[in-house]
Amino acid sequence: MLGHKEEIPSRHELLSMVKKHSTLLGKGTVHERDPSDVEMDGRFWYDMLDLYFIRGKESRGRQDDDLVFFVRKMGTEGYGFNDNVQGLPPYFVRRWAAKLDNLVSENSEVDWRRSFYLNLIAHTSFTVTVAICSHHVLRNHQAGQDTPLSPIYKVVKTVYASPSRVDFHLDSKKEVETTPAYPDICFAVDDFDSTFDAVVLTETDHCYCVLLNAHDGAAFPSENESPDNTSSTNSPLEVDTNSGKMKNSKLTLFSGFVSYQMVREAYDAGKSQFGSLLSLGHSPGKTDKLYMKGPGGRGEVEVAVSGVADQSQQDFGPFSPITSKRGLGIGAIFRKAASAASAAAKHAYAAAAASTSSDYEMLPLKCCLMSISLPWEHIAYDLLFKGSPPVNL
Incomplete structure (x- = not known):
């Protein structure tokens, strides 16, 4: 498309x-299209990937992740990018280099079209918002009423798109397996077991909400960029030169929620799997799962659900007689830490007790976000064309 000096x-x-x-x-599938069509022309997509992620000033300035993803060509029989072909994963990764030919040759078995889209996704910045909202407020908002979505609680974290899926043990959150997930893209956060673990539903009107937003990076180049201007600052709105319309600089790719009742049903169903004779009371330490689908069935969120132990009556024992050099008992340190850890549980049970009706036992339930996955084509399409305003919490 362009010479190296142009x-x-x-x-x-x-x-x-x-x-x-x-x-x-x-x-x-598009493999049956006429190869003379520019959209199916491998040379066009090879050049696009080269100019966008290798030779462009933004890439040379190393503002992006230095990993470049390559998708292998689909076989004539088709394997859906989830099955291995001759033991090979559907994609591979290389470290950034000044020339694309140094990474992989143009004539290699690479699907350049899909590779461009995969890099566009992988080099875009995403955040996940986890929130507790009122079910009543959500219903009014969905009905088109002018009701602002004001969360009762929320936390926002940066997440990273990956064509691999990492599975966790529910009891320990430790990684157990990493498997190719392409064409689904998974979004991972550094420490699922810290802030996201603290989302506790304490009233029947509570809903557990999850939003995935794209807001910066490769899919959001500034409209005033030029070869002499490498600024990546985005204005609140950008002009789509194809339509002349204003494009939001933040896009909501997934939005969904589950009510307390749905969370409770998932918890009770998991508990009942042991059989009625073994289900003696509630088991706060046991963790079960529920799956949340996005609008139109697009995308899936995996949520771990568990009970919250009632520690209001727990005795942490006497202070240890052992003291540190500063005179503070080590036993007191552990006692203080344990008391702080149980404060949230005590508060949750107190809140639940205040809203409990006589015919329904209210249990505070903890929801932990485990994974988010979306089909790659839907993500790429939304990054390029979606014009609806983002969901704001």
Whole structure:
């Protein structure tokens, strides 16, 4: 497309070209299309990946992750990118280099079209918002009433897109297996077992909400970029040169919620699997799962559900006679830490007791976000074309 000495278009210009040749996104298999069609021309996508992620000033400035992803070509029999072909995973990764040929040759068995989209996703910045909202407020909002979505509690974390899925033990949150997930893209956070573990539903009106937003990175080049201007600052709205419309600089790719009743049903169903004779009371230490689907069935969120132990009557024992050099008993340190850890549980039970009706036992339930996955084509399509305003909590 361009010689190495020619001026390289900005990412904003390149992305406009990509949009013009992305009409097949989200329309299923495309391997039967006429190879003379630009959208199916491997050379076009090879050049796009080269200019966008290798030779462009933004890439040379190492503002992106230095990993470049390559998707292997689908066999004539089709394998869906989830099955191994001759023992090989559907994609592979290379460290960034100044020339694409140093990473992989143009004539290699690479699907350049899918590789471009996968890198566009992997080099975009995402955040997940986990919140507790009122079910009543959510219903009014969905009905079109002018009701702001004001969460009772929320936490926001940066997450990273990956074509691999990491599975965890529910009891320990330790990694147990990493498997190729492409064409589904999974989103991982550094420490699921810290902040996200602390989301506790204490009233029947509570809902557990999850939002996935894209907001920066490769899919959001600034419209005022030029070969002499590598600024990545985004304005609140950007102009889509294809339609002339304003495009939001934040996109909601997934939004979903589950009510307390649904969480309770998942918890009770998991508990009852042991049989009625063994289900003696509630087991706060046991963890079960529920799965949340996005609008139109797109995407899936996996949530671990567990009870919260009532520690209001727990005795942590006497202070240890052992003291540190500063005179503070080590036993007191552990006692203080244990008391702090149980404070949230005590508060949850107190809140639940205050809202309990005579005919329904209210249990505070803890929800922990385990994974988010979305089909790659839907993510790529939304990053390029979605114009609806983001969901704000």
